[in-house]
Amino acid sequence: MVDFRLAPENPYPAQLDDAETAYRWLLSQGYEPQNIGSTGHSIGGTLAVMPPLRLLAKGEPTPGAIVSISPWCDLTIQNPTINDNADKDITLSRQSLELFRSAWLQDPTLNFTDPKISILSADLTGLPPTALLYGDYELLAGEDAELGRRLSDFKVTSEVHSLPQTQHSFILGAGRVPEVDEAIEHMGQWLRRHLGR
Template identity: 35%
Template sequence: MPSVSSYFIKKGIKVGAKKMKLEEKDFGKSRQIIDSFARKVSRLPKDCKVEPVKIEGIYAEWISNNQSVKGKVILYLHGGGYGYCSADTHRSLAASIVKEAGVKVLLPEYRLAPEHPFPAAIEDTITIYRWLLTQGYESANIIFAGDSAGGGLSVASTLVLRDQYEPLPAALVCLSPWVDLTSSGESYRKNSEKDPYLRNDLVRKTAQHYAGDESLDNHLISPVFAELCGLPPMFIQVGSIEILLSDAELLTAKARQAGVEVQLKIWKGMWHVWQISDRLPEAKQAVKEIGDFVKKTFRR
């Protein structure tokens, strides 16, 4: 059963989402509002280290602590509908994962739509991944992770690497992944009144901004339409009341049909990317499970 804390946080998210009215502002203003709010509420563990780095013109941050194992890394791709968010919004979540997983996280700021539509985000992800390989990280010691659009980006980038016969990351960790930009799943209707955070109209608008002139069912835009054979193991978390529930379920079904090892956990009463609410008991437990999966993967 969801915690009492989740009830109040969910209510706060619903009120806050209405107050922001991001659709009434231009992208630049909306991004400033989101990033500014994140800087005010985010907190990092005392032993957290943040090291900025530029990788072929892409800003990124190394997140680590004194216990981070050397030679292993999570490449974390932030969510935000491919048009919003940054290291500011996801630094605290990355730090929480560092604490539980015991490895460093590299958190890049890939280019955002609509200024940089598909496939810019994929191109930047692959650039960062190849850079890690040149730095001495073996593919078996790299995990792709991401929430929402970042989860979809993790899958899409791995598909490109597979099709180009390049070494693949050891695993994919997807938090509330956005992998069906056509909004075809049942949860887009079933959970439309339950989801405190996402709205169908905004999701569709954001999807079109990212796709640009491409079709929304392009398999690199919506990986649920891809052939997923040969992908590494996946670990997926999703909330039962979010409109993206079907995305995670469809991705899981397609991956299993292709022979990919998948662990899916549907969290009762949770919303989109609840893991980022670090004061929430369910968030702490979810991040701990991510850490356990990472440790198990790197021990293989």
């Protein structure tokens, strides 16, 4: 668990830097890249993907696999499900996304379509095996589905699941909702398989 710095006190790229620092610490402890998994939920799901992309850009080894749950992939906040699922997702709203974005991306020169911040725009070539899980009622469902298609387009070994009738942060139902527990168990097995454990 990475206790990354939080915005607005620490805007982008502090959280990405912290995730990379944690990865490099694991390497310094003798862990091999192929035995490290990068996982997260919500903005953590975004941060599960961002460090491997940054490492690829530097020509460095990435973690062996990624599990990204309900990532925020498109900082433009333009996907149609932002409106279509507005009455189904009580966890997120367009207003909350705009607030989060302004707290996180404080540099006025940043373009919201920049692939360094909107992973939906990124070149995914070389990304390690990636599992993606999201709820079909959440505001981010459309962009997460699009990320799943892009993983396939870039020939990334991937597994994509939409959990029916679930909203953002459905993962917090673990231990109380059997369908969530089953999805977590499946993702855990997938991760172990791709990390060679």
